[in-house]
Amino acid sequence: MDRRKFFKYGSLAAAGTAILSPIDVFGKEIDYVNKGGTAKNIIMLISDGMSTGTLNMADLYLNRIHGKSSTWMSLYKENKVSRALMDTASASSIVTDSAAASSAFGGGIRVKNGSLNISPNGKENLPIWQKFKQKGKKAGCVTTVPITHATPAGFCVYNDSRNAQSEIAEEYLKQGFDVLMGGGDQYFNSQKRKDRKNIYEEYEKKGYKVVKSRGQLMNSPNDKPLLGVFDHDGLPFTIDRNSSKELENKIPTLAEMTQKAIDCMKTHPKGFVLQVEGGKVDWAAHANDIAGLIHDQIAFDEALKVAMDFAEKDGNTLVIVTTDHGNANPGVIYGKNANENFESLQQYSHTNEYLLNQIHPDSSEKQIKELVEQENGFSLNSEEIKLIKSYYSGLVKEDGLYNYKNLPFKTFSEIQKNHNSIGWISMDHSADYVELAMFGPGSENLKPFIKNTDIHYFMLEAAGIENKF
Template sequence: MKRRDFFKNGILTTLGLGAFGSYPTLAANHRNNGIAKNIIFLVSDGMSSGTLNMADILMRHKYGKPSTWINLYETNQVKRALMETASANSFVTDSAAAGSAWGGGIRVRNGALNIGPNGERPVPILQKFKSMGKAVGCVTSVQITHATPASFCVNNGSRNAMPEIAEDYLRLRFDVMLGGGANYFSPERREDKRDLFEAYRQTGFDLVRNTKELQQTKGDKPIMGIFADEGLPYAIDRINDPGLKETVPSLAEMTTKALDILKNKPNGFVMQVEGGKVDWAAHGNDAPALLYDQLDFDESVKVAMDFAINNGDTLVIMTTDHGNSNPGLFYSNQANKNFERLYETKASNEWVLNQIEPSFTSGRVRDLFMEYQKIPLKNEEVEAILASYKVGDDGLYNPSNLPFHQLAGLQSSYTSIQWAGTNHSADHVELAMYGPGSEKLKGFVRNYELHNFMLEAVGAERNLFL
């Protein structure tokens, strides 16, 4: 098959799946007829297989128990498949196109949110479910306006239009939206100076800004929870900072609260949960951030599975939108000992690098890495890090031009973790399901097929193009 035919067929196969005329009444008696009342769609953004693997090793040998995800495989509790992740214009997708395949049922070009290559505007899946009478929402560790949550919610030609997406959410009035991104709601940071925080309050939203407020909200209004200016702090940094731990909820805490609210909705609910900073850590080759954010996401998997096991009517979907940087634990005589340094680390690479200034002495930098990461850098390695501050290093999710890649290269001899690059990969990725409808999962799935899979799981008709 020619390259252009591959992408063309991916679109044409699903063009009939993008527009929904009148939404059907959903089947009742979910518990007894194999129809799901609820869907929890969990996305560890940018999770390569090595990320899943190393997080499980860390969990088993630091905490003495397996990760939830791998334990579900080990105990044969979920149906497992591989998923292809291409976009409309590339074998290698970005998060906007990957999420739009799920959210709109067609392949779109990288960077777009539910806008097809020929201008198609499929109705995003959370809008469909809301029209069917279900409660809907998103939980994420990055901006709530970021590509993956937005891909379930809106149509926009650019994933970068986050100020506009923040306005779209005001109009859509979804039930629970939790994450970061205050800069896209604040009049001080928005180009149009509009105070979206006040607009949300005035139109009946419960606006929550910290962990205490999240815990206290009753769920009798639509909820917009914003807990950071951009993405939330990495889990490893939140865990080791008492101030952050008090004010910024974990992904599992947000998931738990969202479920406590949504479970009371009579027609059921559909929610997306994204571990978005797994992807950011992979871009930065930041091993401490990567593994502890994957474990933070794994706690949300446990929350979702506990809920689904206690209710016979909930479909849980666990996956990623694409691989990223393909990290792995590689052989050496000291591989075990080196990896064990991750058991004691107290900070992400990003946090440590943000403490360093070009004026720091080599000794001060060396002490910093020993205190927070147990890595005994050599003099020449410290000098290389300091020199990189003068040169700078451009990178995605790296506005301060911190030397992420250089540091990861130096760390590999101390952790035995190596990286294939700093960007997304075209790998087939993990997909697993539990609950009503999971028995229909095939062994190999194309990303856009999950759109109709979710509709059918709740008893809706296939999304016929008219």
């Protein structure tokens, strides 16, 4: 790739591109001169499934409850970053899933929903973290969902299916990624894998330090490759973790994982690349779970602060912060009690997932009423209690992407809306253009409106790496 040519498939700056099919090639190569320095390191942070309303509500919550702005919004207010909107479509739909979205970043090509870096014509696209590894940089990923989940995987491997997480766990080892942290014990543990392979042991044989708790992580060396797996599937939601001393002691925060990943790679002479994902933001949006959503967005924001603190001191690090797609499009709804209703969220002590799992078919109406009062601070009326109870007797079922127990997430969020003024449009991904911000070397070249695949070439260009792979 000619370094004076930027974005292999073009910027979306050209007029009329928004009406093209998502499988069309957008624009042509344009002349580009790198007006900034070269980024030695790149940290890309993705709040998975973050609609604009999620970013807004986390900032509102921090302002109204804690008297401060979020790190992300402070970057805007202080004019520290370049900012853009990004189109997130996949090759098969204007509404992407996380696998195709991550593959757009990771492989630079739009793929069909559900696949990882496999073009619609079957071509395997080399993921960007492998490209950087080939150029001598260290590479890592940290997340609050399984480390083998779609978003980390899209930067690291290719596979026909995002669901091949056991295979992805092994592929990471073959590629020799330097830092991997998140959940997903079921894909590494010989007692849980169908093939009974002990993947942890295989990592240890290759020199990795394997850690399975917050304490082990904090005491692990910085001079060895690191695999940290801290739960069976995704990590607990932040608000549930913060309500349990046991979970606080066992599960590291996303900010702590981010700091550890930086510490493990920052002294490498050729630099590093790091992906940080707030994956449970997406899971909370799928469940219309406002406490899960806001507190995991705040946890993501704390990880962003870690990245920014390092980048501002280092001076050679490009920070990219964005989301892969919107989800459920939540927001505060107009009304005379909107302020006090929104502020009532501080009374929520757990997620709806936790709360609704406390209800059973034999729970009495009195028990359900007391549970909601304890967890959310408001009282249900008799009809609301009966409606919720009906879901536990097999009369009604409510679907959702991660709702394997058919819990009444949507119904309960509609009841909560009367008390917290939060509305949702769905329980699934949306086609919104999303927020994108950059800080550091190369960030000044960000255009106001781009396509998700452009990020791939932007990172290569910022690092001074020609796309000859």
